[in-house]
Amino acid sequence: MSIYITNTYALIGVGSKAQNLVTEEAKKLGIEEIRIPYIDYKSEDRNNMSNKIDGVLTGVTSGDTIIYQNPIWNDPNFDIFFMNKLLGIGNLNIIIFIHDIRPMMFPTEQSIMPSYIELFNVANYLIVPSKNMAQYLGEKGVTTPMVTQHLWDSNKETTFQEVSKLKRKIHFIGNDAKFMISKNFPINSNVTLELYGRKNDEMVRAENINYHGFFDEYNLLHELHRGGFGLVWTEDMYWREYMRYNTSFKISTYLRAGIPLIVHESISCRKMIEDNHWGIIVNSLAEAVEKVKAMTVEEYNSYVKAIQEVKYSLENGYFTKKVLVDSVYKLFVQ
Numbered sequence: 001m002s003i004y005i006t007n008t009y010a011l012i013g014v015g016s017k018a019q020n021l022v023t024e025e026a027k028k029l030g031i032e033e034i035r036i037p038y039i040d041y042k043s044e045d046r047n048n049m050s051n052k053i054d055g056v057l058t059g060v061t062s063g064d065t066i067i068y069q070n071p072i073w074n075d076p077n078f079d080i081f082f083m084n085k086l087l088g089i090g091n092l093n094i095i096i097f098i099h100d101i102r103p104m105m106f107p108t109e110q111s112i113m114p115s116y117i118e119l120f121n122v123a124n125y126l127i128v129p130s131k132n133m134a135q136y137l138g139e140k141g142v143t144t145p146m147v148t149q150h151l152w153d154s155n156k157e158t159t160f161q162e163v164s165k166l167k168r169k170i171h172f173i174g175n176d177a178k179f180m181i182s183k184n185f186p187i188n189s190n191v192t193l194e195l196y197g198r199k200n201d202e203m204v205r206a207e208n209i210n211y212h213g214f215f216d217e218y219n220l221l222h223e224l225h226r227g228g229f230g231l232v233w234t235e236d237m238y239w240r241e242y243m244r245y246n247t248s249f250k251i252s253t254y255l256r257a258g259i260p261l262i263v264h265e266s267i268s269c270r271k272m273i274e275d276n277h278w279g280i281i282v283n284s285l286a287e288a289v290e291k292v293k294a295m296t297v298e299e300y301n302s303y304v305k306a307i308q309e310v311k312y313s314l315e316n317g318y319f320t321k322k323v324l325v326d327s328v329y330k331l332f333v334q
Contacts, residue, residue: 003031003328004060005067005097008074010038014249015073018099022069024155025317026324031067034060036082041075053085060086065093065328068123071102076112083119095327096120097127104242117141125327129247130268136245147326150272152252153319158221163308164258166300168292169194169228171259173220173250177202180235182209184285191289194228196220221257229292230254231262233285243267256314260303262288277306 007023008015023033034056039049060066066086072078086092096119103113117140120126126146128134134146168191172181177200185193187206195203195211203211215223224230232250234240244266251269254261261279263270273279282288313319 001063001065002060003065003067004034005031005324006034006036006069006072008036008038008069008072015071015099017249018152019069021152021155021317022097022320022324025320026067028317029321029324031324034066036072038074039078041078041081049081050085053082057085057089060089060092062089062091063093064089065095065331067095067097067127067324067327069097069099070119071100076102076109076115079119080115083122087122093125093331094123095125095127095331096123097327098129098133100129100246101133104245107238113140120144124331127323127327130245132268133245145330147323147330149247149319149323150269151314151319152247152249153314153317154252154256155315155317156217157315158218158256160222160225160258163301164225164304165227166295166297167227168192170231170262170288170292171196171224171228171254172231172233173197173253176200178236179233179239181231181233181285182206184235185209186286186289189289189293191292196223221253224254224257224259228259229262229279229288230257230259231288232267233262233264235285240264240266252314255307255310258304258307258311260300260307262291276310277303278310279303 005023005026007019027033036056037052039052070079086094101116103109103116120142121144123144126144127149128146129149131148134148170191171194173196175198176182176195182193182204187208189208192208192210196215199211232248234243245268247268251261255278261273263273263279263281265281265283270281274281280291282291
């Protein structure tokens with residue numbers, strides 16, 4: 001019996017980063033990669049598409065295990081097409097590693113949620129981002145057993161010469177326009193907002209709001225490590241609802257940088273953050289600013305110390321490896 005994991009090529013952004021990370025960690029466990037080329041579902045001739053998929057599945061035989069990273073970020077119908085190809089081989093053990101669920105992300109795709117429920121129920125096991133997601137899918141009719149990912153990690157170690165220091169700074173990585181951070185951040189405060197990412201014309205200009213643009217990963221981690229807090233947040237209520245279920249790379253980025261988190265009380269990994277003393281839970285940006293103002297050096301250092309304890313696991317892919325091992329193990333051991 002062989003174990004395979006899919007990896008979609010020609011992706012960009014976070015989708016590509018996530019699939020590549022999981023694939024690299026899977027290979028360390030002896031799992032073989034299946035490279036899926038990006039195929040334009042709408043324009044590709046169905047016979048050609050079928051032949052291309054048959055080609056990438058060469059070598060997969062009855063009794064093998066497939067870890068299918070989903071979504072592929074193609075037309076949603078491609079997921080169904082590909083799954084039917086897997087089912088056609090017969091007697092496969094299928095694990096779907098759910099990174100995101102498109103109908104939950106995009107209002108225009110909500111109508112196809114039943115197709116995803118059906119897709120998930122075909123699998124033998126699911127890897128889901130959070131316990132909240134597992135509960136949600138169960139309520140929607142998914143009966144396939146699940147294991148929980150909890151957190152994205154990395155496979156790159158970063159060394160710092162000193163520990164992070166208490167600074168009245170709140171760092172935010174991401175699209176300020178999309179998540180509406182600067183619009184809702186308290187101005188006229190000695191707590192500054194440090195923005196990293198795409199510049200936008202709607203960004204609020206204030207003395208305590210600073211825009212830094214894009215950094216590569218190495219320089220970003222070192223800049224964050226100087227001190228302050230890492231914000232995982234949105235003021236868009238639709239995305240805030242989705243953050244109850246998904247897992248954000250921002251969390252692991254801030255933790256790898258060695259700085260405490262600031263998260264909304266509804267976030268999917270709230271309990272993990274509280275239990276491990278990784279940061280503060282608040283209900284508003286105004287409350288976050290007040291918490292930062294009141295933070296003592298001793299309290300800040302206690303967060304930093306707790307975060308240091310998880311750094312090795314985060315930077316050596318242990319969260320990813322664990323969930324892969326758990327899902328395969330549970331296929332065969334009750």
